[in-house]
Amino acid sequence: MAEIVVVEEDIDALSASVTKQASLVRRLKKDGCSSEEIASAIEELQKLKISVEELRKQQTSSSPPAFNRKVFDDLLLRKMFVVPSFEIHGGVKGLFDLGPPGCALKAAMIDIWRKHFVLYESMLEMECTNLTPECVLKASGHVDRFTDLMVRDVETGECFRGDKLLEDIIDQLLDSAEGQLLSHAERDEHRRIQRQADAYTAQELDALLVQYHAKAPSGQPYSASFPFNLMFQTSIGPEGTSVGYLRPETAQGLFVNFKRLLDYNAQRMPFAAAQIGMGFRNEIAPRSGLLRVREFCMAEIEHFVDPRDKTHVNFASIASKELVLFGREAQLGSGKTCTKSVGNAVKEGIVNNETLAYFMARTQLFMEKIGLDPTKLRFRQHLTTEMAHYACDCWDLEIHTSYGWVECVGHADRACYDLEVHSKATKTPMLAVQKLDQPRDVTMAKLKLDRKVLGHVFKQDQRTVAAALEALAEDWEDFDSHVAQNLEATGEAIVDGFRITKDMVTWTKTVKKFHEIKYTPSVIEPSFGMGRILYALLEHSFYQRDDDEQRTVMRFNPRVAPNKVAVLPISSGAEVNVIVDELAADLMDNDISTRVDKSTASLGRRYSRADEIGVPFAITVDFDTLKDNTVTLRDRDSTLQIRLPKVDVTGLIFAFVHDKMIWEKATKKYPIVKVEEESTNEGAAISQVGSSSTTVVEKSNRASFSRPAHPIL
Numbered sequence: 001m002a003e004i005v006v007v008e009e010d011i012d013a014l015s016a017s018v019t020k021q022a023s024l025v026r027r028l029k030k031d032g033c034s035s036e037e038i039a040s041a042i043e044e045l046q047k048l049k050i051s052v053e054e055l056r057k058q059q060t061s062s063s064p065p066a067f068n069r070k071v072f073d074d075l076l077l078r079k080m081f082v083v084p085s086f087e088i089h090g091g092v093k094g095l096f097d098l099g100p101p102g103c104a105l106k107a108a109m110i111d112i113w114r115k116h117f118v119l120y121e122s123m124l125e126m127e128c129t130n131l132t133p134e135c136v137l138k139a140s141g142h143v144d145r146f147t148d149l150m151v152r153d154v155e156t157g158e159c160f161r162g163d164k165l166l167e168d169i170i171d172q173l174l175d176s177a178e179g180q181l182l183s184h185a186e187r188d189e190h191r192r193i194q195r196q197a198d199a200y201t202a203q204e205l206d207a208l209l210v211q212y213h214a215k216a217p218s219g220q221p222y223s224a225s226f227p228f229n230l231m232f233q234t235s236i237g238p239e240g241t242s243v244g245y246l247r248p249e250t251a252q253g254l255f256v257n258f259k260r261l262l263d264y265n266a267q268r269m270p271f272a273a274a275q276i277g278m279g280f281r282n283e284i285a286p287r288s289g290l291l292r293v294r295e296f297c298m299a300e301i302e303h304f305v306d307p308r309d310k311t312h313v314n315f316a317s318i319a320s321k322e323l324v325l326f327g328r329e330a331q332l333g334s335g336k337t338c339t340k341s342v343g344n345a346v347k348e349g350i351v352n353n354e355t356l357a358y359f360m361a362r363t364q365l366f367m368e369k370i371g372l373d374p375t376k377l378r379f380r381q382h383l384t385t386e387m388a389h390y391a392c393d394c395w396d397l398e399i400h401t402s403y404g405w406v407e408c409v410g411h412a413d414r415a416c417y418d419l420e421v422h423s424k425a426t427k428t429p430m431l432a433v434q435k436l437d438q439p440r441d442v443t444m445a446k447l448k449l450d451r452k453v454l455g456h457v458f459k460q461d462q463r464t465v466a467a468a469l470e471a472l473a474e475d476w477e478d479f480d481s482h483v484a485q486n487l488e489a490t491g492e493a494i495v496d497g498f499r500i501t502k503d504m505v506t507w508t509k510t511v512k513k514f515h516e517i518k519y520t521p522s523v524i525e526p527s528f529g530m531g532r533i534l535y536a537l538l539e540h541s542f543y544q545r546d547d548d549e550q551r552t553v554m555r556f557n558p559r560v561a562p563n564k565v566a567v568l569p570i571s572s573g574a575e576v577n578v579i580v581d582e583l584a585a586d587l588m589d590n591d592i593s594t595r596v597d598k599s600t601a602s603l604g605r606r607y608s609r610a611d612e613i614g615v616p617f618a619i620t621v622d623f624d625t626l627k628d629n630t631v632t633l634r635d636r637d638s639t640l641q642i643r644l645p646k647v648d649v650t651g652l653i654f655a656f657v658h659d660k661m662i663w664e665k666a667t668k669k670y671p672i673v674k675v676e677e678e679s680t681n682e683g684a685a686i687s688q689v690g691s692s693s694t695t696v697v698e699k700s701n702r703a704s705f706s707r708p709a710h711p712i713l
Contacts, residue, residue, distance in 0.1 A: 094286025128253025554614030
């Protein structure tokens with residue numbers, strides 16, 4: 001890795017020299033210098049360009065092997081991890097079906113998520129409806145603001161998402177021959193613009209698309225960008241008069257149930273609610289497989305907390321956990337990430353509060369638990385222009401895939417916004433109560449409202465105005481600065497957009513003793529895109545064996561593998577198959593997902609089939625099993641095999657799946673089947689250490705497999 005960094009620095013230095021030399025050539029030509037002088041400068045420029053290309057080749061050769069997306073996509077389709085929906089009818093963009101292994105992988109992921117968060121944190125889980133009335137999403141702001149900027153090809157009418165177009169154009173520029181010659185500083189500036197793509201206004205985005213010479217497929221410039229609401233609208237009921245939407249997120253169902261959840265939790269604060277379910281977004285331009293789709297699984301947590309105290313009771317347990325952080329200052333400056341412990345990130349003010357940081361660390365631990373590559377995870381802080389006006393801090397967990405860095409989990413401190421807007425829209429208090437150890441004296445304003453005047457002036461808004469005044473009156477300093485002083489000085493004051501005059505209200509300053517404090521809770525929200533995490537897990541798990549690129553493998557952690565073990569008979573004999581069926585039944589009785597393959601394909605081919613869907617272990621019932629009740633157990637990644645008593649198999653696999661045992665320890669407990677090359681045989685003989693085994697292992701171009709050492713007569 002250090003060598004690669006040095007090469008990158010050398011490339012940057014030489015690229016800067018190329019730019020400088022090219023500028024010199026242009027100046028010499030402009031000044032009319034001699035042809036010899038110009039030729040000498042051009043020759044030097046060519047040498048510098050050749051040096052840059054050689055260094056780039058060196059960088060490529062020292063880089064990890066490129067991800068083979070063609071083979072990967074073929075595997076996903078062939079093994080039915082993911083298939084296009086309605087394929088025989090031509091399919092629909094942005095809609096996919098999960099096949100048997102994909103469905104099992106997703107179920108295992110969700111099961112671990114539920115245990116890792118809901119059970120471990122004693123969260124309150126709900127399952128809310130997918131259909132949402134317009135009034136709910138109007139209150140939350142989705143009807144007015146849940147939009148992306150869209151542009152059109154003016155000739156064909158085809159639609160594109162503006163910010164993604166900008167990101168793609170910058171990628172194409174940096175990958176081009178022209179881009180390769182840019183200096184480090186120039187490339188960083190393009191990357192800085194790219195990172196802010198979804199934060200630009202319509203006018204800023206239009207200017208940048210012009211600046212980067214963006215052209216539609218027809219060759220014409222794109223239309224001006226305009227907002228497009230991403231929600232699927234429908235009607236509820238046969239009359240068609242009640243407008244509804246397929247929910248764009250699961251969170252609103254939890255917010256509107258806050259009062260009942262608080263009662264269920266015996267009024268205890270803080271607490272968290274969780275929901276796993278489907279979300280729907282009418283994406284402008286679905287692409288990149290499962291990364292941008294129109295129907296997707298979400299897992300969301302709403303942690304309700306006192307806005308004055310965002311500490312977390314379990315923060316100490318994760319304070320030392322290190323995360324890769326990409327703060328907003330780094331995004332707009334150096335473009336470099338930093339690695340910090342969660343405790344230091346909060347102490348230094350990089351992350352706003354303990355609860356937000358706690359969930360970031362727990363998210364990292366979840367990703368590691370299901371088998372994602374920790375070196376391909378980072379937390380990117382939202383830029384100020386990306387965050388909603390009410391948000392305190394937001395961090396996205398991004399996962400690196402062959403498509404680049406992909407946002408997969410959002411962590412947002414949403415303050416009190418969500419409960420306040422639903423409370424205001426429904427006139428329903430969304431309050432929690434803190435009992436005080438000692439009564440507290442609070443200075444407040446005691447109001448006398450002239451409701452006749454209020455009703456005459458504000459009519460149907462009378463109650464809204466009265467409620468706003470009474471809310472301010474609960475704190476004398478707020479009331480005095482916003483209302484009292486203005487009424488005394490000018491005879492009028494503005495409260496929530498309403499003009500209040502002195503004849504509408506009188507007041508006296510008073511002190512009231514409180515035994516409890518009511519407040520609107522803040523919300524810390526981790527929001528998981530399970531489909532994106534599933535895709536990243538598939539990519540991170542995929543590899544091709546070094547000795548044969550045709551042998552593709554899914555390196556799933558046993559916790560999430562669709563099938564934990566394969567059971568394979570060495571022959572189709574009845575005696576062997578009886579043992580296979582007994583083993584499979586015992587494994588499944590212990591909730592271990594088992595794949596039995598009794599096909600007539602070679603054993604090596606069956607091993608390969610299991611590898612392709614990520615089965616971590618394979619049990620082979622061979623002829624020795626009939627003699628001594630032992631079987632071989634093969635590890636997918638090392639392809640090593642051990643021989644063990646049949647009665648030990650289920651317990652050992654169970655231990656592997658639940659992280660109670662690792663393969664290395666198993667190889668010390670049970671004898672390894674060792675390979676001994678035989679010059680007279682194209683295959684390889686295998687024997688157990690300290691025994692005269694009657695089993696050998698043949699190597700084929702697909703895998704290694706066991707067979708009897710001597711012919712069976």
